[in-house]
Amino acid sequence: MILLDGKALASTIEKDITNEGSKLRNQGIVPTLAVVLVGEDAASCAYVNMKVKACERVGIKSIAKKMPENVSEEELLKIIEELDKNEEIDGILVQLPLPKHINTKLVLEAISYQKDVDGFHPFNIGRILAGIEAFAPATPLGVMNLLKNYNISVRGKNVAIIGASNIVGKPLASLMLNAGATISVCHILTQDLAFFTRSADIVCVGVGKPDLIQADMIKEGAVVIDIGINRLENGKLVGDVAFESVSKKASFITPVPGGVGPMTIVSLLQNTLLAAKNRKIKN
Structure with a gap:
């Protein structure tokens, strides 16, 4: 029996991401991930902190948007729209689960597929299903x-x-x-x-x-x-x-x-780096 050591592999991939990110920064592109957290759920807070720390390790800029449990759906969508329009933000992640009064599908679809580094947008899901390159979950x-x-x-x-x-x-x-x-x-x-x-x-x-x-x-x-x-x-x-x-x-x-677990976090970083590369190409 051989253990599939995700922690060790993730560490190796992080070094590659750090090097690639450094090259982008030298070209004026700072890979940036926005993380949206609603409420104080202990598990969700822990996951967000892990993602923010992972960004710090590889030199990806992170922006954390924390909102109260009772935030309205309208207000949350407005914040996502602002993040989406910000050309210096490459990826947007909404930490799930969301409170029951918020339509999760509506929120996930509000993120443009180019910034959907979680791979949950129907556009990206459809491309994955069709075997076309896209952000995979x-x-x-x-x-x-x-x-x-x-x-x-x-x-x-x-x-x-x-x-x-x-x-x-x-x-x-x-x-x-x-x-x-x-x-x-x-x-x-x-x-x-x-x-x-x-x-x-x-x-x-x-x-x-x-x-x-x-x-x-x-x-x-x-x-x-x-x-x-x-x-x-x-x-x-x-x-x-x-x-x-x-x-x-x-x-x-x-x-x-x-x-x-570690492979999940590092895959999110890979998607964010890819989104930053796509921004460079677009510019």
């Missing part, structure tokens, strides 16, 4: 880059994706399909989940349920990508995979933490 992009770095080809492989969210499962399925994999997308209504996972060469899971994937649910030598992150009552962070038992059967497996 950070977690699926991180998964694909992690597999590529370890020379794990998905071409001709059976891939089971557990979780069909718009943020992870669906876009990951598109990227896998574009790369030549045969895809099974499983979700809460799927009957006999193990039927799909046992026949898969690669299992990707991200639903937020500790120990969902057990050793008897995967075949010998499978590649296991644990995208889930859960905090137990004792404070320990775990994924959706029963790591101790599954790791004995897997050929490759991601740890939690230190696997997909």
